[in-house]
Amino acid sequence: xxxxxxxxxxxxxxxxxxxxxxxxxVSFEIEHGEMVAVVGASGSGKTTLIQHLNGLYRPTSGCVxxxxxxxxxxKTDLEMIRTKVGLVFQFPEAQLFEETVEKDVAFGLKIxxxxxxxxxxxxxxxxxxxxxxxxxxxRCVPFHLSGGEKRRAALAGILVMxxxxxxxxxxxxxLDWAGTCQVEAILKTYHRSGRTVxxxxxxxxxxxxxxxxxxxxxxxxxxxxxxQAVLFRRTDxxxxxxxxxxxxxxxxxxxxxxxxxxxxxxxxxxxxxxxIQRVFRLNPDYRRLAINNKINIEN
Amino acid sequence: xxxxxxxxxxxxxxxxxxxxxxxxYRYPGSEGPDFALxxxxxxxxxxxxxGLMGANGSGKTTFVRCLNGLNRPSFGQVLVDGLSTDDPHxxxxxxxxxxxxxxxxxxxxxATSVEREIAFGLENLGIPxxxxxxxxxxxxxxxxxxxxxxxxxxxxxxGERQRLALASVWTMEPRYLILDEPTxxxxxxxxxxxxxxxxxxxxxxxVGILLVTQYPEETLDCDRLLVMDxxxxxFNSDPVSVFRHRSPLRRLGLSVPVEAELGALFA
Numbered sequence: 001x002x003x004x005x006x007x008x009x010x011x012x013x014x015x016x017x018x019x020x021x022x023x024x025x026v027s028f029e030i031e032h033g034e035m036v037a038v039v040g041a042s043g044s045g046k047t048t049l050i051q052h053l054n055g056l057y058r059p060t061s062g063c064v065x066x067x068x069x070x071x072x073x074x075k076t077d078l079e080m081i082r083t084k085v086g087l088v089f090q091f092p093e094a095q096l097f098e099e100t101v102e103k104d105v106a107f108g109l110k111i112x113x114x115x116x117x118x119x120x121x122x123x124x125x126x127x128x129x130x131x132x133x134x135x136x137x138x139r140c141v142p143f144h145l146s147g148g149e150k151r152r153a154a155l156a157g158i159l160v161m162x163x164x165x166x167x168x169x170x171x172x173x174x175l176d177w178a179g180t181c182q183v184e185a186i187l188k189t190y191h192r193s194g195r196t197v198x199x200x201x202x203x204x205x206x207x208x209x210x211x212x213x214x215x216x217x218x219x220x221x222x223x224x225x226x227x228q229a230v231l232f233r234r235t236d237x238x239x240x241x242x243x244x245x246x247x248x249x250x251x252x253x254x255x256x257x258x259x260x261x262x263x264x265x266x267x268x269x270x271x272x273x274x275x276i277q278r279v280f281r282l283n284p285d286y287r288r289l290a291i292n293n294k295i296n297i298e299n
Numbered sequence: 300x301x302x303x304x305x306x307x308x309x310x311x312x313x314x315x316x317x318x319x320x321x322x323x324y325r326y327p328g329s330e331g332p333d334f335a336l337x338x339x340x341x342x343x344x345x346x347x348x349x350g351l352m353g354a355n356g357s358g359k360t361t362f363v364r365c366l367n368g369l370n371r372p373s374f375g376q377v378l379v380d381g382l383s384t385d386d387p388h389x390x391x392x393x394x395x396x397x398x399x400x401x402x403x404x405x406x407x408x409x410a411t412s413v414e415r416e417i418a419f420g421l422e423n424l425g426i427p428x429x430x431x432x433x434x435x436x437x438x439x440x441x442x443x444x445x446x447x448x449x450x451x452x453x454x455x456x457x458g459e460r461q462r463l464a465l466a467s468v469w470t471m472e473p474r475y476l477i478l479d480e481p482t483x484x485x486x487x488x489x490x491x492x493x494x495x496x497x498x499x500x501x502x503x504x505x506v507g508i509l510l511v512t513q514y515p516e517e518t519l520d521c522d523r524l525l526v527m528d529x530x531x532x533x534f535n536s537d538p539v540s541v542f543r544h545r546s547p548l549r550r551l552g553l554s555v556p557v558e559a560e561l562g563a564l565f566a
Contacts, residue, residue, distance in 0.1 A: 017412075017450050041486040042458025090457050090484065091403045146356025170457065173483040174402050176354040176513050178552030202458075202486055205557075244487040247516065247557040269560050276564050291562040 086163030148179030350518030353527030398473030
């Protein structure tokens with residue numbers, strides 16, 4: 001299911017408040033099966049953009065089509081589109097509302113009037129998939145789960161619909177490291193099962209680990225669209241969009257500046273460790289390089 | 300010791316510090332013997348910057364909610380400048396002194412415009428209108444929210460709403476600031492600005508700050524880093540020493556900063 005966005009403009013209008021143009025002429029295409037990150041400063045239009053992908057917002061001008069259907073066309077069945085494009089909001093756990101995790105996850109299937117046994121089977125499957133054992137967690141009150149568990153329960157509520165395209169807004173914000181790893185694994189598996197995944201994130205390390213392609217927004221315009229490795233060399237784009245390099249990349253660049261010939265296109269701590277050890281084997285002297293264990297958070 | 304007795308005794312010598320003594324907390328109505336907080340003792344002094352990390356569900360939020368009396372201790376005490384959170388008459392004063400910013404800004408934003416949101420807390424403190432205007436204008440400027448003054452907070456992006464939540468609390472000039480993952484939606488510029496602000500508040504206003512975060516690198520400049528695990532404080536030391544315990548931290552579901560992780564490879 002391809003997504004096409006053409007010359008998309010969106011302006012927030014209200015009789016009470018001044019106009020605010022959030023998107024100004026954004027165009028791109030996402031092919032089926034891609035893993036795409038959307039990044040940019042706060043207020044650059046990321047959330048507004050992704051809320052167009054299932055027709056939640058209507059373009060002020062321009063066009064968004066999913067699977068060849070123009071979402072602004074009154075003949076397009078948005079209900080159907082929303083089963084194909086699953087949207088996970090920021091802090092989705094705030095929307096958990098049922099008495100039990102099972103019921104909450106089943107909600108979307110219930111309103112689609114699927115048979116009871118199908119619902120039960122799919123709910124069990126999806127709970128396993130997000131690492132919440134149906135026996136232990138199914139009957140739990142969502143309110144009593146920890147933050148990471150709640151987040152995964154909320155994710156399950158969307159995944160259970162088996163959307164072709166999964167769109168997520170800051171899926172790991174507020175999660176601990178273990179929770180982040182779990183959500184990361186869920187997204188990876190979902191992507192590998194042949195689905196499209198589009199996510200918004202501020203965490204450039206997550207973007208580096210997960211995405212193949214990155215869209216960069218700045219002031220409502222698309223200022224970069226390409227592979228992550230290319231983006232990390234484009235300091236001009238990063239600066240314009242107010243973005244940082246991933247911390248792993250920054251660390252490797254510091255090593256290079258100190259004269260250690262490491263590659264800088266590594267994105268996980270494991271890859272970086274292997275790369276550093278590779279260079280140690282070539283020349284053990286580098287072990288004695290003076291490393292400051294603090295890199296200022298502000299650069 | 301009954302709480303009302305101790306609050307009057309300690310009032311004189313406890314100024315300038317939040318003290319938590321043997322705090323245990325069980326959610327009302329929760330079954331079983333499980334305490335969400337099991338014997339937590341700690342202090343936060345004015346002008347001090349503490350970091351707090353812990354896995355989701357380790358009790359961080361439960362704990363910080365005890366610091367301004369949103370949660371009352373089941374056992375033990377929380378004293379803010381000597382005022383006990385068990386004393387209902389002290390709560391107003393305590394909440395004036397202990398500002399709190401929550402993780403999800405939507406849980407604390409109530410007003411219909413950015414300007415009114417910032418004014419809301421000041422109004423409740425009974426600040427005269429003229430100085431309130433001045434303070435609101437200063438906060439709008441300080442947090443780069445001027446262009447949005449008239450806009451509804453729900454029109455702002457997640458990061459901007461987080462900035463607004465902080466602005467509203469900042470303007471009330473609390474003595475202590477409890478920040479529960481306030482940076483989770485901020486972009487790099489927003490974070491930079493945030494940490495500059497923290498430094499300035501520490502220096503000029505001598506505010507005591509407790510920063511809860513999931514990003515270990517954000518705690519590197521703290522005076523002390525506390526790590527919570529299942530309702531207890533497991534580490535309480537300077538961040539660099541805490542991050543030497545890489546595998547215990549990992550077992551708690553936490554990571555260490557990239558530079559500590561990779562820096563450990565070097566002699």
